[in-house]
Amino acid sequence: MSEVTRPTLSDALTERMLELIRKGGHRPGDRLPSTRELSQRFAVTTPTLREALRRLEATGAIELRHGSGIYVGAAIERLVLPNPNMREVHAAQLVELLGARIVIEPPLAAMAAQNAEGEELAVLKGVLDRACRHLRGDDAELHEANMSFHRATARMAGNSVLHEVVDSLLLVHGPEQREILQIFDDRRRDYEEHLAILEAIEARDAAQAEERMRAHLVEVRTVIEHRLHPPG
Amino acid sequence: MSEVTRPTLSDALTERMLELIRKGGHRPGDRLPSTRELSQRFAVTTPTLREALRRLEATGAIELRHGSGIYVGAAIERLVLPNPNMREVHAAQLVELLGARIVIEPPLAAMAAQNAEGEELAVLKGVLDRACRHLRGDDAELHEANMSFHRATARMAGNSVLHEVVDSLLLVHGPEQREILQIFDDRRRDYEEHLAILEAIEARDAAQAEERMRAHLVEVRTVIEHRLHPPG
DNA sequence: CATATCAAGTGATCTAATCACTTATTCCCA
DNA sequence: TGGGAATAAGTGATTAGATCACTTGATATG
Numbered sequence: 001m002s003e004v005t006r007p008t009l010s011d012a013l014t015e016r017m018l019e020l021i022r023k024g025g026h027r028p029g030d031r032l033p034s035t036r037e038l039s040q041r042f043a044v045t046t047p048t049l050r051e052a053l054r055r056l057e058a059t060g061a062i063e064l065r066h067g068s069g070i071y072v073g074a075a076i077e078r079l080v081l082p083n084p085n086m087r088e089v090h091a092a093q094l095v096e097l098l099g100a101r102i103v104i105e106p107p108l109a110a111m112a113a114q115n116a117e118g119e120e121l122a123v124l125k126g127v128l129d130r131a132c133r134h135l136r137g138d139d140a141e142l143h144e145a146n147m148s149f150h151r152a153t154a155r156m157a158g159n160s161v162l163h164e165v166v167d168s169l170l171l172v173h174g175p176e177q178r179e180i181l182q183i184f185d186d187r188r189r190d191y192e193e194h195l196a197i198l199e200a201i202e203a204r205d206a207a208q209a210e211e212r213m214r215a216h217l218v219e220v221r222t223v224i225e226h227r228l229h230p231p232g
Numbered sequence: 233m234s235e236v237t238r239p240t241l242s243d244a245l246t247e248r249m250l251e252l253i254r255k256g257g258h259r260p261g262d263r264l265p266s267t268r269e270l271s272q273r274f275a276v277t278t279p280t281l282r283e284a285l286r287r288l289e290a291t292g293a294i295e296l297r298h299g300s301g302i303y304v305g306a307a308i309e310r311l312v313l314p315n316p317n318m319r320e321v322h323a324a325q326l327v328e329l330l331g332a333r334i335v336i337e338p339p340l341a342a343m344a345a346q347n348a349e350g351e352e353l354a355v356l357k358g359v360l361d362r363a364c365r366h367l368r369g370d371d372a373e374l375h376e377a378n379m380s381f382h383r384a385t386a387r388m389a390g391n392s393v394l395h396e397v398v399d400s401l402l403l404v405h406g407p408e409q410r411e412i413l414q415i416f417d418d419r420r421r422d423y424e425e426h427l428a429i430l431e432a433i434e435a436r437d438a439a440q441a442e443e444r445m446r447a448h449l450v451e452v453r454t455v456i457e458h459r460l461h462p463p464g
Numbered sequence: 465c466a467t468a469t470c471a472a473g474t475g476a477t478c479t480a481a482t483c484a485c486t487t488a489t490t491c492c493c494a
Numbered sequence: 495t496g497g498g499a500a501t502a503a504g505t506g507a508t509t510a511g512a513t514c515a516c517t518t519g520a521t522a523t524g
Contacts, residue, residue: 008298008476008477010286010477034505034506035507036505045479046479046506046507047279047282048477050506050507051283051286052286054284054286054287054290055287056290058286058288058291059291064506065485065486065506066485066507067484067504068504068505068506069486069506070505075396093393096392096393099391099393100394100397103336103339103340103394104335104336104394104397107335159331160325161325161332161401162332162335165401169393169397240506240508241507241508242507266473266474266475267476268473268474276508277510278509279507279510280507282475282476296475296476297474297516297517298475298476299475299476299516299517300473300475300516300518301473301474301475301517465524466523466524467522467523468521468522468523468524469521469523470519470520470522471518471520472518472519473518474515474516475517476513476516477512477515478511478512478514479510479511481508481509482509483507483508484507485504485505485506485507486506487502487504487505488502488503488504489500489501489502491500491501493496493499494496
């Protein structure tokens with residue numbers, strides 16, 4: 001959807017800076033090299049480097065103190081949330097991410113059930129149809145459709161703040177994570193669980209919608225945990 | 233805590249740009265003036281302007297398309313969430329923001345009750361003590377302490393993603409909002425409700441902690457609604 | 465009519481120098 | 495000897511204008 005334009009120099013710089021901080025073992029509060037040194041090391045000029053720094057600053061990854069230096073921000077060891085420019089997540093954070101979704105999304109499913117109206121309900125059905133058509137075939141499309149189901153449900157709930165929060169959380173579930181997020185190696189499974197949730201929403205059964213969404217996410221988390229730490 | 237350094241030129245630029253977009257009636261997808269024109273209008277040089285643009289880009293407020301132009305992003309009409317550089321929220325969004333907190337924070341209170349341990353419990357108590365000392369006196373301090381209580385509770389829950397989400401949401405409850413967030417014009421009220429929540433957490437009574445947190449936030453929202461739309 | 469070419473407009477980057485601020489040291493005076 | 499003021503080094507902030515790279519719509523060409 002995005003990423004229509006070729007990655008620019010400063011795009012790459014932003015990621016190299018992040019890498020420098022993370023792989024350099026820097027902790028929040030640590031001081032980083034000066035702008036002069038960084039621009040030399042990365043072989044770019046000051047203004048270009050600064051653009052990358054400003055982006056990192058905007059997300060809380062670093063902090064620029066005039067006359068003092070560049071410092072690692074608190075957000076660096078947390079999840080870098082809603083930055084379209086650097087969707088990155090460590091595997092270990094996936095479990096916590098699912099934990100967050102388990103708290104937030106079930107109530108949203110309940111709210112969606114209460115608001116269930118013609119138009120938005122149609123959107124939700126459309127998303128599931130799309131997933132159904134890719135049940136055997138394009139992996140990336142199927143994954144995208146599955147994620148869209150969660151986004152659409154959050155949207156139906158009618159609270160724009162929560163909608164944005166869920167969007168942010170799902171942002172890190174990029175295509176590269178589709179394997180680990182696939183339940184039980186069964187492509188059909190995700191779809192059927194989503195379908196069950198839709199039915200509850202359509203029936204305006206808030207309690208059931210909430211419970212099915214929760215069960216669904218808990219199951220996903222369980223699978224992920226097993227894959228990260230195989231039993232035995 | 234932050235904001236130790238004087239606002240820089242590019243800080244101001246970022247806000248002026250936001251103002252230009254918002255008050256200019258621009259919608260997502262609209263094209264903004266070119267970098268050359270913007271730098272002239274604001275009387276700054278290209279690199280300085282670009283730093284401001286990169287910050288706005290990082291939060292999704294705008295989009296820079298090489299060779300094409302600068303476009304308004306989708307995030308511009310939503311809440312600008314976790315950007316330490318521009319904490320801004322429209323009054324009407326407060327109600328929705330509270331709605332989001334009502335969904336997220338009560339379960340966190342329950343999780344905090346389950347994790348209740350010595351050290352973090354002490355932190356929570358310390359926060360309430362600080363609030364107590366400012367019950368009559370420094371308004372800003374009292375407000376900050378009240379917000380810290382919610383942050384600390386979220387932290388106790390033990391999920392860093394949710395902790396970050398709550399931090400982001402509370403970020404917009406800056407000092408300038410302390411009046412509207414004050415329950416019933418009674419400075420003591422907030423403190424006492426927080427105290428009740430703490431007691432439930434301390435007693436490891438998850439259900440009660442959750443319910444008290446929910447009741448507390450619902451009450452705050454109700455008050456805010458009444459202030460925004462006085463009955464009659 | 466469709467395709468290829470081109471030119472204007474726009475963002476991206478470079479260059480290198482100067483300004484403004486912080487910090488720790490030093491020095492002086494009490 | 496202690497405390498505070500001047501100071502110098504280091505660092506981020508900003509300036510200036512030119513050049514490169516890309517997009518897009520108009521124009522020309524088959």
